[in-house]
Amino acid sequence: MGATFSFINPFMNILTPLLTTGARFSQSLQLSSSINSDKIVRKSSDSESVQSKVSSSSHNVQASVLESECLSASIEEIETLKNKAEEVEEYLDGRCVYLVGMMGSGKTTVGRILAETLGYSFFDCDRLIEQAVGGTTVAEIFELRGEKFFRDNETEVLQKLSLMHRLVVSTGGGAVVRPINWRHMHKGISVWLDVPLEALAKRIIAQGTKSRPLLHEESGGDATLKRLTTLMDKRAENYGNATATVSLQNIAVKREKDVCNITPTEITLEVLIQIDNLLKHQKSVVVL
Numbered sequence: 637m638g639a640t641f642s643f644i645n646p647f648m649n650i651l652t653p654l655l656t657t658g659a660r661f662s663q664s665l666q667l668s669s670s671i672n673s674d675k676i677v678r679k680s681s682d683s684e685s686v687q688s689k690v691s692s693s694s695h696n697v698q699a700s701v702l703e704s705e706c707l708s709a710s711i712e713e714i715e716t717l718k719n720k721a722e723e724v725e726e727y728l729d730g731r732c733v734y735l736v737g738m739m740g741s742g743k744t745t746v747g748r749i750l751a752e753t754l755g756y757s758f759f760d761c762d763r764l765i766e767q768a769v770g771g772t773t774v775a776e777i778f779e780l781r782g783e784k785f786f787r788d789n790e791t792e793v794l795q796k797l798s799l800m801h802r803l804v805v806s807t808g809g810g811a812v813v814r815p816i817n818w819r820h821m822h823k824g825i826s827v828w829l830d831v832p833l834e835a836l837a838k839r840i841i842a843q844g845t846k847s848r849p850l851l852h853e854e855s856g857g858d859a860t861l862k863r864l865t866t867l868m869d870k871r872a873e874n875y876g877n878a879t880a881t882v883s884l885q886n887i888a889v890k891r892e893k894d895v896c897n898i899t900p901t902e903i904t905l906e907v908l909i910q911i912d913n914l915l916k917h918q919k920s921v922v923v924l
């Protein structure tokens with residue numbers, strides 16, 4: 637294995653303050669605002685006061701993810717989300733939730749909402765690697781040190797996170813390729829966000845392909861879709877190792893919506909439903 641960037645110090649420097657103070661991940665704390673996100677869940681009659689509080693908090697303090705989502709999600713949706721999370725949290729028993737899926741599938745976006753809904757800390761693997769390597773971006777790491785260096789450090793991040801509890805971890809799209817990474821993720825619950833490639837291509841093009849080194853030679857929709865298809869053909873089996881799957885195609889049918897119009901809140905709810913079904917099934921099997 638090439639010289640990997642030792643995470644012993646830099647990585648633990650990022651985690652240690654969280655472990656010692658027991659603080660929820662600073663990212664969530666930075667996102668949370670003067671209003672406790674639990675208070676978002678009110679009867680619709682309070683929605684005006686909540687909305688005004690949310691909008692005022694978003695002026696003077698960076699709004700929490702739920703609050704910002706609340707601006708696009710109804711109070712009823714947020715209430716359903718929080719109620720489901722309370723059910724799931726009991727069965728989760730502190731186990732970490734790992735989101736896997738192709739680049740652009742919404743792991744980082746949904747991960748933040750899921751963490752705040754569960755009252756878990758949130759980590760994004762790519763961001764941890766960038767922070768531990770002195771702020772170098774993922775694209776720069778690929779360019780300057782190569783993909784193997786990146787993958788070695790991705791494995792080290794997952795190994796260290798697997799020692800912790802009550803985390804939502806958004807992995808990078810290629811984390812599923814190494815069996816050792818599954819050994820770490822299988823200590824928790826892994827959920828595959830399965831998004832049709834055409835929807836992925838649209839999102840990634842809208843976001844810009846520069847930040848994704850495995851794509852950035854591609855320009856234009858067809859080339860990006862072709863590249864994503866090649867990657868997916870190689871990885872489909874790996875994503876299938878996840879303990880649960882959230883298919884956006886299925887959500888689209890259930891909600892009679894176009895896949896591209898399914899919101900992160902709706903996906904987060906489906907993640908919770910799939911985890912709930914899985915854990916209740918596991919519990920019933922154990923009882924038998």
Ligand SMILES: Nc1ncnc2c1ncn2[C@@H]1O[C@H](COP(=O)(O)OP(=O)(O)O)[C@@H](O)[C@H]1O
Binds near residue numbers: 738741
């Ligand atoms: N449900 C969604 N609908 C539309 N766009 C989304 C959705 N979820 C995420 N996105 C957008 O897609 C892009 C990739 O999302 P991100 O969370 O970074 O995915 P990943 O971490 O899986 O690569 C971002 O621009 C994000 O705003």
Ligand SMILES: O=C(O)C1=C[C@@H](OP(=O)(O)O)[C@@H](O)[C@H](O)C1
Binds near residue numbers: 740762810811850
């Ligand atoms: O699919 C992949 O191999 C990658 C996905 C990226 O993460 P996202 O899935 O968050 O874009 C990032 O880890 C890197 O560019 C490699």
Ligand SMILES: [Mg+2]
Binds near residue numbers: 744
């Ligand atoms: Mg991501």
